Amino acid sequence: MKGVFIMCTGLRFNDSEGNLYFGRNLDVESTYGEKVIVTPRNYELPYKFLENGKTTKAIIGMGIMAGDYPMYFDCINENGLGIAGLNFPRYAYFTEGPVDGKTNMAPYEFMLWLMEEFDTVEEAKKGLANLNLVDAPFAPQMPVAPLHWIISDKKESVVVEQTKDGLKVYDNHVGVLTNNPDYPWHMTNLNNYAGLTPNDATTHDWNGQEIRPLGVGTGSLGLPGDSIPASRFVKVAYLNANYPTVDGEKANVAKFFNILKSVAMVDGSVINEQGKDEYTVYTGCFSTKTNTYYYNRFDDFEMKSVQFTEENMNADKVTIY
Template sequence: MAQNVTFKNFDEFKQPLQKFNAPFACTSLIVKDLNNNVYHGRGMELTFGEALTSLTYYPKGYSFQHLAPNKTPGLQYTAKYAILALTTPVSVFDVKDALEGFNDAGLAFSLNMMPSPPLNEIKPEEYKNAVPYASFGEWVLANFATVDEVKAGLTQGVVFWSEALEMLGGLETPFHFAVYDKAGGSIVVEVKNGALVVYDNPTGVMTNGPEFPWHMENLNNYSHITNIDTTIGKVGDLNLRQPDSGIATSVLPSSATSVGRFIKAFYFSTYANRVADPDLQLVELGHVMNNFDRPKNITKDLSGEGEQATPAKYMTEFTLWTVLTDLTRGQMYVRLYDSLNYQKFTFADYKDKTEMVSFLIK
């Protein structure tokens, strides 16, 4: 019996790659200290956004409620944990969409760009349990303490829907999410075939597209990665000696693409120096994240195509901010593009606050 065979030409193959273009890039990773405490690092790359990021604190007991697709009130839920988040207006209906954050139970998340087709439309009878997909991270932090709790809770009494985000050109599902807990648990949540897919993440790393399984498959092409310098070698009859240290990193991708950054983030987080002092481990994490700091004008995206594309009309991605988070001690450090130093925010700073606190970070 003949098997069913599908034939695709090259135009059909490349079409999914051309349909979506991510307007910003991010790198998310975790490292551990000698006591296995977990520290989360994340960089946010954008072509705009100065003076748009707020530090927002939600106390335990804060009530959240977003809109359903018909603009009626969706799911109402109360924060079981206090939350510190970096927020910015993404939805026209919510000026405090969380891009990055953690709660006082030690659960953290990162929202990273990865455009995909929207979630399946939800039914009118589900509107009362609706939460916009852009608010996924906030919902996670309000409700759960561990990655395992998140995985169990995703099937309980909540329905996510894809809002057309005018701030991002009408994209409906332009994100995927990394979630971490203070025990080292790590998952990635993406949209595929109209539904949420949850992947265990043994690397603790996430960048942008392609889909997470593609990155894991591509990692197999780097089985030769090591942090051991090979300074002396022999090729044929010729003895060779490396004149400097650092040759081990020559196997890493050189580009700042999401594919290249995933491999580099895996390398740097795997081999990051581990110490016993939490303050010093944050410094070590800062050095790791420096490898993903992106200055303005190093790469340019021309705003037009063909004859319309000129060097005078371009966008340049840069690291809007870098975040270091100590999941055990409840500390977040934020460095803006225009600053050499990190600002420190802790749950202890807001322990007496019973209402939401939010202000632009400068």
């Protein structure tokens, strides 16, 4: 995975019944061979700086297996706490070694640790107060990815970033995360788009000249449409704020994919710093209403799904779909 430059967009919202829909786009120059993975209860969790443990709850999401270790891009536990890791290059900073008095762990361990230790964002916020992420790779050929994370449950969402200023946890009311710059910058930047509205502009008189809108959508003139992280953040935040509340699982999954597909990178439209085409490899969404992970891929728009079951939650090994 060395040298791969990953971009991505995360999203969360609730339906009218309070169920969480949570997931992301993964934008990258090539696939990793990622699959939907269910980590069962009672599965070994080795740590570099903490005492080893075992899972007490099942976890589902998209990722790859590194030996027997599930490496998730996004996942959620059986009690409805979800997390997604997004690229944060040149801003993410992990300490050279463990820090005394801190809960120290490698960044790749963070997602599984969070899934096991907590069931709500409120609980996680308290546990994150003493966390320190150490620049420790899983293996020499797998360098540490510079990530930040969006964490959500059915009530709230936060963003976690560790920079040279330390580890910060930010409330995330818009339910969105992309990439650089840091989360406070994105929130300040949203103020530049305060004039956007789903309502069409009206006709005006300019010194006797009637200025009439041409077509529909004039209220959102200026809504970004390019693929840089700042633009994707603004567009998804705007759509998430204005998309009507819909009822039922099917309609809410469609809502989720409609929003994220609006910022999907089409193959050939973006060439990254390494000279590689970057595109949206998959879009994934978990629904707490039915405990189902939905996904489709850039080369196959057929919607696929995997559900928590008693069988995969209590298996004696990871289930890969």
